[in-house]
Amino acid sequence: MGRMKPSAWIKRLLPRGLYGRAALILIVPVVTIQLVVSSVFLQRHFEDVTRQLTGALSLDLNLILATMDEDGPVAAQALARAVSVEIGEPRIESGNHWYFYDLSGVIVIETLEQQVPGVIGVDLRSDEREVHVVVDRGAEPPLAMTITRRRASAAAPHQLLVIMVATGVLMTLVAFVFLRNQLRPIRRLAEAAEAFGKGRRTEYHPSGALEVRSAGRAFLDMRARIEGYLEQRTLMLSGVSHDLRTPLTRMRLALGMLEDVPERAELVQDVDEMEALLNTFLDFARGDALDDLELTDPMALVSRVVENARRGGGEVALDLPDDAPEVLIRPMAVQRALGNLISNALRYGDRAAVSVAILERSLRITVEDPGRGIPAHRREEALRPFIRLDDARNQNKGSGVGLGLAIAHDIARRHGGSLALRDSVAMGGLRVDLTLPR
Numbered sequence: 001m002g003r004m005k006p007s008a009w010i011k012r013l014l015p016r017g018l019y020g021r022a023a024l025i026l027i028v029p030v031v032t033i034q035l036v037v038s039s040v041f042l043q044r045h046f047e048d049v050t051r052q053l054t055g056a057l058s059l060d061l062n063l064i065l066a067t068m069d070e071d072g073p074v075a076a077q078a079l080a081r082a083v084s085v086e087i088g089e090p091r092i093e094s095g096n097h098w099y100f101y102d103l104s105g106v107i108v109i110e111t112l113e114q115q116v117p118g119v120i121g122v123d124l125r126s127d128e129r130e131v132h133v134v135v136d137r138g139a140e141p142p143l144a145m146t147i148t149r150r151r152a153s154a155a156a157p158h159q160l161l162v163i164m165v166a167t168g169v170l171m172t173l174v175a176f177v178f179l180r181n182q183l184r185p186i187r188r189l190a191e192a193a194e195a196f197g198k199g200r201r202t203e204y205h206p207s208g209a210l211e212v213r214s215a216g217r218a219f220l221d222m223r224a225r226i227e228g229y230l231e232q233r234t235l236m237l238s239g240v241s242h243d244l245r246t247p248l249t250r251m252r253l254a255l256g257m258l259e260d261v262p263e264r265a266e267l268v269q270d271v272d273e274m275e276a277l278l279n280t281f282l283d284f285a286r287g288d289a290l291d292d293l294e295l296t297d298p299m300a301l302v303s304r305v306v307e308n309a310r311r312g313g314g315e316v317a318l319d320l321p322d323d324a325p326e327v328l329i330r331p332m333a334v335q336r337a338l339g340n341l342i343s344n345a346l347r348y349g350d351r352a353a354v355s356v357a358i359l360e361r362s363l364r365i366t367v368e369d370p371g372r373g374i375p376a377h378r379r380e381e382a383l384r385p386f387i388r389l390d391d392a393r394n395q396n397k398g399s400g401v402g403l404g405l406a407i408a409h410d411i412a413r414r415h416g417g418s419l420a421l422r423d424s425v426a427m428g429g430l431r432v433d434l435t436l437p438r
């Protein structure tokens, strides 16, 4: 794997679907707000409470120390018991001991040092439930006072945290449900557009937010216009062909009644040729209009076309994969496209090799031949209707109309697939890849 730009990495990490992205947009602010609120607001709040509690506690400790100075240890002990302070031997000599995560502990120590004169050490570590304060008594040995921790700092804000997390999760879920409803129309529009691109017509009604609706309506208009064009083209071409056929039939009849002169045979041949041309035009005009999408076994279809070509006297090699899933295609149309490619290969290359490859998202049918091929700069031209390159060559094999590749190209596109012309590495002539989405 090559080095990637940081932006590429971020793109790879971020979700690609609309749902994922929307969820991210939704969750990131919620989590950020919660974090900011809890860390800033709660932290402050609990610091204040801790400071107040420890301040009150310091008053008690100071009172005990003053009583000890003035009335002696017995009176001090009595007072200490009354306010639940334990007086005893220091556990530590001096210095402060606390756990790094004990945030309020820092405040406790700070407040005690400020408000109780003579504090030389505070231990919050030996027992987390206790505050152990060591006080210097000048001439006398140091003294320790132990108080329960609850009197010094506020308890952890468990309840508040639980409520915050719970409401956060709940709100995110609610928002996500609403969001799903907003995203569904977009996904339906995408599905309809994708299906239409593949030549399938699906039921679609614009719905959802205003913008999605207007995109949906635009799509419907566009689809109607494209369908209109296709229909118009079919009607026009088939109309013309049909109308021409009637006079042709009359001509044939008239020719049949003519005396047998040499010109007659030529005329009959011309009429035949014209009829063949008309049939091709009709084929082109109809395209796959008569053919519906069907789940088809691609291997059987390819074998059938190859068989037909072999029966017509062509030398066609066939290479099929071991196993191929069924694909949703217009079988007659694909058959015609493949037939055109094979007949080209036989006409311009004498021999054809057909192979089928199952790709991740598509089916590829390849036709190769050992002929002269088509130079790269003329390939686009060759796909256009009524274009024949290099009229002079191969005339003995009969010349076509120049529709074969155009029809195949059209059929591929109507399936949402493609038709690509390449150099055949294996055979030296032309290689045509007919790719259909699965």
Ligand SMILES: Nc1ncnc2c1ncn2[C@@H]1O[C@H](COP(=O)(O)OP(=O)(O)OP(=O)(O)O)[C@@H](O)[C@H]1O
Binding pocket: 340, 344, 345, 348, 349, 369, 371, 372, 373, 374, 382, 387, 388, 389, 390, 399, 400, 401, 402, 403, 404, 405, 406, 429, 430
């Ligand atoms: N396999 C091939 N090798 C070399 N040239 C080709 C090959 N296939 C097509 N061509 C060139 O591309 C042109 C267009 O091909 P296309 O199949 O559209 O028309 P056609 O074969 O001339 O007539 P039609 O197929 O309508 O009978 C051909 O005239 C030919 O010059």
Ligand SMILES: [Mg+2]
Binding pocket: 340, 343, 344, 400, 403, 404, 405
């Ligand atoms: Mg052809």
